[in-house]
Amino acid sequence: MLIRLRSRDGLERIQVPDDTTVDALRKHISATLQVPMDDITLSRNQALLTCREEAARAQYRDLAPAGASLRHLGLQHGDLVYMHYPFERTVEPVARASEKRFGSKMTVEELIAKQTRIERQETPHCASVSFERHAANAFQRYVAGALNFSIKRGGLLYGSMGEGGHVRVDAIYEPAQEGSADSLRLERGTEQETRADFIAERLGLQKVGWIFTQSTKARDFIISGEEAAQMAAVQADMGETAVTAVVSLAPSEDGGSEAHFEAFQVSDQAVRLWQEGWFQEQAEPSGVLPLRNPKEPGAKAPVIVAGKDVAEVDTDYLLLPVSIRDHEGPLGASFPIENRLLPQGKAELRQHLQRAAGKPYAARLADFHLLLYLAQQPGLEAASDLAVLVDAVHAGAAVPEGYQLIIDSLAEL
CATH class of the missing domain: 3.10.20.90 (Phosphatidylinositol 3-kinase Catalytic Subunit; Chain A, domain 1)
Known part of the structure; x- marks a missing residue:
C-alpha cells in the first residue's frame, strides 16, 4: 500500500x-x-x-x-x-522535472510554455544620446583616415545619464583591441581601463555605452549577430540606458562618402536571452542570430517569431533606434589617443602644451586622453597624484606648481 x-x-x-x-x-x-x-x-x-x-x-x-x-x-x-512534527525538515520533491525530449508527448499548453516568444520592444530606455563633437570627430577621423574603414574599431563611452533616459557622451576611450572587417574584440578589464575609470569618476563621468565602426565590406543587414550579442552584453554590464553608437561610411549628397553615425539599443528580452546563454556564434557574419534554449538544447525550434516556430531571429527584431545629438563639452580630444598606430610621447606632449600656452594650466590639461597618458608616467601614476590633477581640471582650479614642473619636465619644456 x-x-x-x-x-x-x-x-x-x-x-x-x-x-x-x-x-x-x-x-x-x-x-x-x-x-x-x-x-x-x-x-x-x-x-x-x-x-x-x-x-x-x-x-x-x-x-x-x-x-x-x-x-x-x-x-x-x-x-x-x-x-x-514540531520542527523543520528538508523534503525532496516527489516529482522531478520531466526529462523528456522537447516536443514529445506534450499538450499544446506545455509546448507553448516551453517556447519563448520573441517580441518587439516599442521604445528604448535611452531616449537620446548627445556626443561631444570633438570626441566624435577624433574617433571618426582616425577610422576614415588611418584605417579607411577597412577594419572595425571600437571604444567605450564615458558620460552621464540624465533624466528621462537622455545620455550625454563626453569622452571616448579606445582600449587595446583586435579588429577585422567582420569582427571586433576589445580588451577589457585592463590596468589602463581601471585608470580610465578613475579619471572619468573624478570628472563626474561614468560608462554609458560603447561605439564601433563597420567596415566597407558589403553587408545586407544593419547589425550582425555578433554585434547584437556585444550590445546585449554592454547593456547588461552598464545598465538599461547604455547605448551603442555605430559609425559607417555612407554616400554623401555630393556623390562622395562620409562617416554616418547611428545609435541603437537592443531590447530587454535580448539582454535576458544573452544572460541566459541563448545566443550562438555565427560561422559567417549575418543579420540572423541563431538561438538555442540552454535548458532544452535539443529543441530544433525553441522560439516563436511572428507566429512561426524557428531557431533564429533577425537582429532587426531586437533593435531600437536612438536619436543622436551633439554638444561641446569641457574636455578636448586633440592629444594623440591611446592604443592607436599614432605615437604618444614627449614630443606630442610638448606640442600639446605649446598649442595651449596662453591658457591656464588646468585648461591645457583638459583632455581625457592626455590625462590618461599622464596617469601612466613616472611621478604621476599614483592615484593620489592623478586625483590632484583631475580634480584641478574638473574644477578649473590651479594646478600645484610641483605637478606643473613634473609635467613640463616630461615634455622637456
Whole structure:
C-alpha cells in the first residue's frame, strides 16, 4: 500500500504492507524519514497542519487505536495522510522535472510554455544620446583616415545619464583591441581601463555605452549577430540606458562618402536571452542570430517569431533606434589617443602644451586622453597624484606648481 504523507515541509511517499496497523505506520515513518515516534501526529484532517496549539492538536488524532489496521480505518492505496512534527525538515520533491525530449508527448499548453516568444520592444530606455563633437570627430577621423574603414574599431563611452533616459557622451576611450572587417574584440578589464575609470569618476563621468565602426565590406543587414550579442552584453554590464553608437561610411549628397553615425539599443528580452546563454556564434557574419534554449538544447525550434516556430531571429527584431545629438563639452580630444598606430610621447606632449600656452594650466590639461597618458608616467601614476590633477581640471582650479614642473619636465619644456 502506498501512503502519501503531507507535512508543512512537503509531500512524501512511503510503502507499507496492506495489513499495516497505525502503530506500525508510525514506526515505519520514524525509521524511513528519521522523525521520532513521539513527535509524530497523524490525521486525515488538513487542519492538523495549521493548528498551532499542542492541546488543540489532540482533536485531530483520528488515526487510532494504535493496533487498528489502516484498511479497517478506511485508508486505501494512494490515500493522503497529514503529518505534524514540531520542527523543520528538508523534503525532496516527489516529482522531478520531466526529462523528456522537447516536443514529445506534450499538450499544446506545455509546448507553448516551453517556447519563448520573441517580441518587439516599442521604445528604448535611452531616449537620446548627445556626443561631444570633438570626441566624435577624433574617433571618426582616425577610422576614415588611418584605417579607411577597412577594419572595425571600437571604444567605450564615458558620460552621464540624465533624466528621462537622455545620455550625454563626453569622452571616448579606445582600449587595446583586435579588429577585422567582420569582427571586433576589445580588451577589457585592463590596468589602463581601471585608470580610465578613475579619471572619468573624478570628472563626474561614468560608462554609458560603447561605439564601433563597420567596415566597407558589403553587408545586407544593419547589425550582425555578433554585434547584437556585444550590445546585449554592454547593456547588461552598464545598465538599461547604455547605448551603442555605430559609425559607417555612407554616400554623401555630393556623390562622395562620409562617416554616418547611428545609435541603437537592443531590447530587454535580448539582454535576458544573452544572460541566459541563448545566443550562438555565427560561422559567417549575418543579420540572423541563431538561438538555442540552454535548458532544452535539443529543441530544433525553441522560439516563436511572428507566429512561426524557428531557431533564429533577425537582429532587426531586437533593435531600437536612438536619436543622436551633439554638444561641446569641457574636455578636448586633440592629444594623440591611446592604443592607436599614432605615437604618444614627449614630443606630442610638448606640442600639446605649446598649442595651449596662453591658457591656464588646468585648461591645457583638459583632455581625457592626455590625462590618461599622464596617469601612466613616472611621478604621476599614483592615484593620489592623478586625483590632484583631475580634480584641478574638473574644477578649473590651479594646478600645484610641483605637478606643473613634473609635467613640463616630461615634455622637456
